[in-house]
Amino acid sequence: MTDPKINSPINSTPDATRDATPDSKIKSAPLAYENEPFLTSPDGRILRLLAEYSEPLARFRREKIRDTVVFFGSARLRSSDEANHGWVAAEQKAKGEVPAQQQAELKRAQSAVDMARYYEDARRLAYLWTEWTKTLGGKNQRFVVTTGGGPGIMEAANRGAYEAKGKTIGLNINLPFEQAPNQYITPALNFEFHYFFMRKFWFAYLAKALVAFPGGFGTMDELFEILTLAQTQKLAKKIPVVIYGSEYWKRVINFDAFVEAGTVAAADLELFKFADTPEEGFEYLRDSIIKYHLTPQPKTDAEASPEIAKTNP
Numbered sequence: 120m121t122d123p124k125i126n127s128p129i130n131s132t133p134d135a136t137r138d139a140t141p142d143s144k145i146k147s148a149p150l151a152y153e154n155e156p157f158l159t160s161p162d163g164r165i166l167r168l169l170a171e172y173s174e175p176l177a178r179f180r181r182e183k184i185r186d187t188v189v190f191f192g193s194a195r196l197r198s199s200d201e202a203n204h205g206w207v208a209a210e211q212k213a214k215g216e217v218p219a220q221q222q223a224e225l226k227r228a229q230s231a232v233d234m235a236r237y238y239e240d241a242r243r244l245a246y247l248w249t250e251w252t253k254t255l256g257g258k259n260q261r262f263v264v265t266t267g268g269g270p271g272i273m274e275a276a277n278r279g280a281y282e283a284k285g286k287t288i289g290l291n292i293n294l295p296f297e298q299a300p301n302q303y304i305t306p307a308l309n310f311e312f313h314y315f316f317m318r319k320f321w322f323a324y325l326a327k328a329l330v331a332f333p334g335g336f337g338t339m340d341e342l343f344e345i346l347t348l349a350q351t352q353k354l355a356k357k358i359p360v361v362i363y364g365s366e367y368w369k370r371v372i373n374f375d376a377f378v379e380a381g382t383v384a385a386a387d388l389e390l391f392k393f394a395d396t397p398e399e400g401f402e403y404l405r406d407s408i409i410k411y412h413l414t415p416q417p418k419t420d421a422e423a424s425p426e427i428a429k430t431n432p
Contacts, residue, residue: 171317175310179325179425182307183258186412186425187265187288187325188248188404190241191341192272192332192363193234198242202228202235237332237364238275243397244330244363245279245287251405253285255413260286262327262408267291267318268300268309272332277303290318323348325425327412328359328404333367349390350383359407360391361400368393 157163197205209228212221245264252262264280266273268289280287281303289304291311300309312318323345331342342362348354362368377383394400 168314168317171312171314172320175321176425178307178310182286182305183260184263184286184288184308184325184425185259185261186263186327188262188328188330188408189265189322189326189341190245190272190276190330190332191267191334191338192237192241192275193334193338194267194269194271194273195335196234196238196271196275196333197231198238198275199232199235202231206232234333237367238272240363240397241272241275241330241332242279242282244400245276246283247279247397247401248404249280249283249285249287251401253283262412263288263308265290265322265326267337268304270299270301272334274301274303276330277301281305290321292318319344323354326358327356327408328361330361330363330400330404332363346387346390350387357407357411359404359411361394361403362391363394363400365393365395 151157152166158166206228209221209224212224248262249264252260255261263286264276265288266276268277268291273289277287277289278301286305286308287303288308289300289310291300291309292315293311293313300311310321312321319341322341326345329342329345331338342360345358345360349358349360368374374388378385378388392403394403
């Protein structure tokens with residue numbers, strides 16, 4: 120049997136092809152934090168996770184973001200102008216005999232027109248909210264409108280805050296479709312995440328309130344996650360939740376059925392409030408923020424840092 124020591128790296132002779140003269144040099148290895156194959160490998164995952172915590176935190180500190188109000192909703196809803204243009208195009212396409220496919224397109228176009236009111240309402244609510252937060256004064260930014268950074272309701276909320284001349288945050292996620300930063304995000308507060316749970320962390324841990332507009336699976340996920348944190352009292356802070364558009368939400372979710380089935384307590388339905396106009400939503404948010412979160416302005420830089428949520432033991 121061959122002695123394993125003979126061919127071990129420590130005991131083997133230099134490669135015959137290597138120039139062993141005193142002038143030959145081996146290249147320096149890359150620094151670990153500049154080694155891209157390592158950073159993008161499974162072994163580098165922990166560093167990527169830390170980066171998605173540390174880099175946003177550094178920017179929030181630099182931009183003096185203390186806390187946020189988060190808007191969720193469908194990426195597929197369009198503004199009234201876009202939806203009306205889509206209806207006109209669908210109608211022209213369907214002139215004459217209307218095959219089944221064109222009937223379906225007309226139905227989708229009509230639905231887009233009907234749902235566009237939520238885009239406009241999100242835009243209006245974010246505008247009203249940002250106008251109010253600007254009256255609070257102080258050197259740091261309070262209750263900044265924050266979204267997932269994409270199109271639809273996210274765009275509408277960022278747009279309203281932008282039109283009110285306030286800072287506004289977009290927490291984007293790298294997806295194969297639908298998700299690209301909208302043009303209304305404050306450039307210094309435009310983020311791109313790889314990990315969903317790190318994005319969720321930044322949604323939840325700076326938020327002082329949540330507004331859920333009509334949406335699909337993603338909106339449901341975010342809404343119920345916040346409601347679960349509130350229901351289980353995992354967060355030490357009170358997070359007011361506005362569910363906007365009672366007609367839509369009561370059609371897609373029977374909240375009362377949870378209570379009737381005994382799967383949630385009746386008191387759990389008080390964790391959120393329905394609103395059907397921007398003014399109604401704004402008044403509830405304003406009153407709740409004043410009651411639970413409007414504390415005196417911090418006097419030190421440490422106090423002005425992003426206010427990461429405390430958890431209950």
